[in-house]
Amino acid sequence: MTPTRILLIVGGGIAAYKACELIRLLRKEGIAVRCVLTAAGAQFVTPMTLAALSEQPVHTSLWDLKDEAEMGHIQLSREADLVVLCPATADLLARMAGGIADDLATTLLLATDKPVLAAPAMNVRMWRHAATVRNVARLRADGVTVMEPDEGAMACGEYGPGRLPEPPAILAAIRQALAAAAPIGPLAGRHILVTAGPTHEPIDPVRYIANRSSGKQGFAIAGALAARGARVTLLAGPVNLPTPAGVTRIDVETARQMADAAAAALPADAAVLVAAVADWRVEPTSHKLKKGAGAPALSLLPNPDILAGLSAGAARPRLVIGFAAETQDVIANAVAKRAAKGCDWILANDVSGDVMGGADNEVHLITADGVESWETLPKSAVAARLADRIADALA
Numbered sequence: 088m089t090p091t092r093i094l095l096i097v098g099g100g101i102a103a104y105k106a107c108e109l110i111r112l113l114r115k116e117g118i119a120v121r122c123v124l125t126a127a128g129a130q131f132v133t134p135m136t137l138a139a140l141s142e143q144p145v146h147t148s149l150w151d152l153k154d155e156a157e158m159g160h161i162q163l164s165r166e167a168d169l170v171v172l173c174p175a176t177a178d179l180l181a182r183m184a185g186g187i188a189d190d191l192a193t194t195l196l197l198a199t200d201k202p203v204l205a206a207p208a209m210n211v212r213m214w215r216h217a218a219t220v221r222n223v224a225r226l227r228a229d230g231v232t233v234m235e236p237d238e239g240a241m242a243c244g245e246y247g248p249g250r251l252p253e254p255p256a257i258l259a260a261i262r263q264a265l266a267a268a269a270p271i272g273p274l275a276g277r278h279i280l281v282t283a284g285p286t287h288e289p290i291d292p293v294r295y296i297a298n299r300s301s302g303k304q305g306f307a308i309a310g311a312l313a314a315r316g317a318r319v320t321l322l323a324g325p326v327n328l329p330t331p332a333g334v335t336r337i338d339v340e341t342a343r344q345m346a347d348a349a350a351a352a353l354p355a356d357a358a359v360l361v362a363a364v365a366d367w368r369v370e371p372t373s374h375k376l377k378k379g380a381g382a383p384a385l386s387l388l389p390n391p392d393i394l395a396g397l398s399a400g401a402a403r404p405r406l407v408i409g410f411a412a413e414t415q416d417v418i419a420n421a422v423a424k425r426a427a428k429g430c431d432w433i434l435a436n437d438v439s440g441d442v443m444g445g446a447d448n449e450v451h452l453i454t455a456d457g458v459e460s461w462e463t464l465p466k467s468a469v470a471a472r473l474a475d476r477i478a479d480a481l482a
């Protein structure tokens with residue numbers, strides 16, 4: 088098997104020395120690294136250091152005729168599985184966002200057909216500058232993965248976000264990007280939509296209707312599906328959870344935003360709707376409701392039912408799975424809910440205890456064939472078992 092190959096572009100910043108540590112970590116994993124050093128980068132590390140660590144020649148110039156004869160810049164940009172910029176300076180990000188190709192690094196970035204991961208490092212003000220914010224947004228929209236820099240004391244004496252993420256964190260992001268680029272597992276090639284968390288329905292600019300959903304079960308399911316090779320789109324309500332590896336996350340606030348995002352994410356092979364969507368909303372006021380005006384009467388309006396809509400829709404995924412949060416007659420209510428919503432499976436759970444926000448879950452899987460009660464399991468284990476069942480069903 089050919090080893091995984093990374094093209095590492097080392098930009099000009101004081102953090103360039105950490106690229107050396109990254110190469111060491113990658114080599115330890117058996118990943119082949121070919122380095123491109125920009126002119127600015129060469130002010131901080133030498134080609135000799137990178138060549139010794141990577142055990143490969145280092146490329147510095149577009150006009151190196153020997154390279155153009157033996158390996159053109161197009162080939163160099165495409166023979167890798169992933170292109171990594173470390174450190175990605177404000178200048179490199181700007182030139183990349185603008186499509187400028189005025190040296191070897193930017194020419195490779197324009198010519199490549201491979202995923203690109205950028206690990207930024209720069210002064211906090213440069214990171215926060217409107218131009219950099221705009222460039223990073225542009226690059227992300229273009230499909231480049233731009234990591235968030237670390238926050239802390241900087242070489243220049245200032246404090247804030249802008250430090251290069253630590254090499255082990257960059258390595259983890261590289262593994263994630265490689266997994267997303269060449270998925271393996273029983274769900275490789277499948278697209279699965281997952282909703283998770285609560286929704287917030289604004290009442291006025293400072294108040295909202297919410298519920299106790301933590302998003303933990305939905306996030307665990309999204310992660311378990313991605314770990315089995317699926318391309319996962321996770322629509323997340325307001326929660327405080329890290330994005331599982333390999334998952335594309337879209338943050339939403341209200342039920343209507345979640346419904347729109349779900350429709351936009353189709354087609355999908357399966358959908359797992361775990362979100363505790365608010366059933367009702369109110370027409371929010373543009374100003375804060377004042378106590379002096381007396382207790383307001385909230386008139387509730389129904390929200391769209393995402394699960395029922397998706398099950399009945401023209402672009403219905405082959406397998407539609409809902410959750411049923413019940414506090415009474417759990418199984419009977421969930422069996423009725425499966426029929427009412429038109430979905431294939433329902434996972435029913437009793438939410439009268441501390442399930443919402445807790446680490447464990449006791450669920451009943453309700454399908455056309457009947458009811459299967461699972462023992463109480465950590466949410467991660469519920470997710471793993473469900474992901475395996477989905478893989479079997481889509482096989």
Ligand code: CTP
Binds near residue numbers: 362410411412
């Ligand atoms: N659901 C949805 N959109 C809504 C309400 C619920 O997609 N507006 C989905 C949930 O994500 C879940 C399933 O429907 O997969 C059941 O949610 P639940 O809150 O148990 O049921 P409700 O439809 O709200 O019914 P009830 O509150 O009357 O039990």
